[in-house]
Amino acid sequence: MExxxxxxxxxxxxxxxxxxxxxxxxxxxxxxxxxxxxxxVEDKDQIMNDAxxxxxxxxxxxxxxxxxxxxxxxxxxxxxxxxxxxIKEAGKMEDMPIVCEIMSIEQxxxxxxxIDVIQIxxxxxxxxxLLKEVGKLDQPxxxxxGLSATIEELLLSAEYIMAHGNTKVILCERGIRTFETAYRxxxxxxxxxxxxxxxxxxxxxxxxxxxxxxxxxxxxxxAATAVGADGLMIExxxxxxxxxxxxxxxxxxxxxxxxxxxxxxxxxxxxxxL
Ligand code: PEP
Ligand code: MN
Numbered sequence: 001m002e003x004x005x006x007x008x009x010x011x012x013x014x015x016x017x018x019x020x021x022x023x024x025x026x027x028x029x030x031x032x033x034x035x036x037x038x039x040x041v042e043d044k045d046q047i048m049n050d051a052x053x054x055x056x057x058x059x060x061x062x063x064x065x066x067x068x069x070x071x072x073x074x075x076x077x078x079x080x081x082x083x084x085x086x087i088k089e090a091g092k093m094e095d096m097p098i099v100c101e102i103m104s105i106e107q108x109x110x111x112x113x114x115i116d117v118i119q120i121x122x123x124x125x126x127x128x129x130l131l132k133e134v135g136k137l138d139q140p141x142x143x144x145x146g147l148s149a150t151i152e153e154l155l156l157s158a159e160y161i162m163a164h165g166n167t168k169v170i171l172c173e174r175g176i177r178t179f180e181t182a183y184r185x186x187x188x189x190x191x192x193x194x195x196x197x198x199x200x201x202x203x204x205x206x207x208x209x210x211x212x213x214x215x216x217x218x219x220x221x222x223a224a225t226a227v228g229a230d231g232l233m234i235e236x237x238x239x240x241x242x243x244x245x246x247x248x249x250x251x252x253x254x255x256x257x258x259x260x261x262x263x264x265x266x267x268x269x270x271x272x273x274l
Contacts, residue, residue: 001151001152001155001198004152004155004156004159004198004199007155007159008159008162008163008167009155009159009162010199011197011200012200017200017202018167018200018202019202020140020168020202022061022097022117022140023116025060025061025097027170027202027204027230027231028170028201028202030271030272030273031060031272031273031274032225032229032230032231032232032263032272032273032274033060033061033202033204033230033231034054034058034059034060034231034234035059035060035099035231035232035233035234036057036059036061036062036063036233036234036236036256037051037059037061037063037087037099037235037236038063038064038235038236038243038250039068039208039235039237039244039245039246039250040064040065040066040068040078040079040083040243040245040246041064041066041078041079041083041084041086042079042243042244043086044089046238047064047083048090048093049238050062050064050236050237050238051087051090051091051094051096052094053236053238053253054096054236054256055095055096057257057260058260058264058274059096059234060096060097061096061116061117062087062090062091062094062097062098062099063119063233064083064087064090064098064099065078065083065101065245066078066079066081066083066087066100066101067100067101067102067103067107068101068245069103069121069123075245076244081111084100084111084115088114097117098115098116099117099119099142100117100118100119101119101120102115102118102119102130103121103124103130104130105130105133108133108134109133115139116139117139118137118139118141118142120134120141120142120144122144122145122146122174122209123146125144125145125146125149125153125154125157126149126153128157128160131157131160131161131164132160132164134164134166135161135162135164135165135166136164136165136166137166138165138168139166140168140169141168141169141170142172142233143157143158143161143169143171143172144172144174144206145171145172145174147177147185148176148177149176151191151194151195151198154171154195155171155195155198155199158199158201169201170201170202170204170231171195171199171201171203171204172204172206172233173187173192173195173203173204173205173229174206174209175187175206175209175211176188183212183216184210184212184213184249185210185211186210187205187210187211187220187223187224189205189223189224192224192227192228193227196228202230203228203230204229204230204233205229205231205232205233206232206233207220207224207232207234208233208234208246208249208250209246209249211249212248212249213248214240214252214255217234217249217251217255217259218255218259218262221234221262221263222262222263222266225263225266225267225272226269228270234251235249235250235251236251236252236256237250237252238253260274
């Protein structure tokens, strides 16, 4: 791809890869990073339970939204600062770094320092002013591919962050919009080998938003691992039926546990460990 030649995102040679350290965890190295937890932080019991379970199954990072980009303004919008305090406590309890989405410059200024890995969601992939501000931080950031964004656009958005000084960028394929309506999004697994050949940055796959159906998540987790993803993002909830967001795609504990044991086997085939 000509447009990224000479840019900071470009892979310069076959051994050029970035490994991002977060506490004692690493993203982009020889381990398959598992980021798991609920779509949204809903209350203290929920996030504490979810943290304990995902940790016991081998997850490395705890995810949980505190600011939610919802299609309808009447849907649950997240608990904000209260939710952040809850997920921080849960992360501390289980000794897991936390991943939370930030949607605005204002939120970034107020809360970034309390979050281990900042997530820039699909809807903000081309919020260039936000990307510039994230670029001024020295903090890992997961950049999700926009709903209709090309690989080139994703990489140029990553370049916005890197051009401003922050080199700790993790790319996330989370499914794209196509003519298909049978599922929430189409998981573009081509993106994994393509991104890994074009760039030195770690590439993870969100197997939950890319399917929208809990029963598809295990199969796509195995597939994403097989094509060389550096990590998986998976929504897990203690009671998906009552979840305030994305219950349909959230895994119950037993399903997540089974998924982890199967993923471990595929990871070994591609020389990764959990
Ligand atoms: C999320 O991870 O909670 C989320 C909203 O994802 P996306 O931005 O990929 O839709
Ligand atoms: Mn979600």
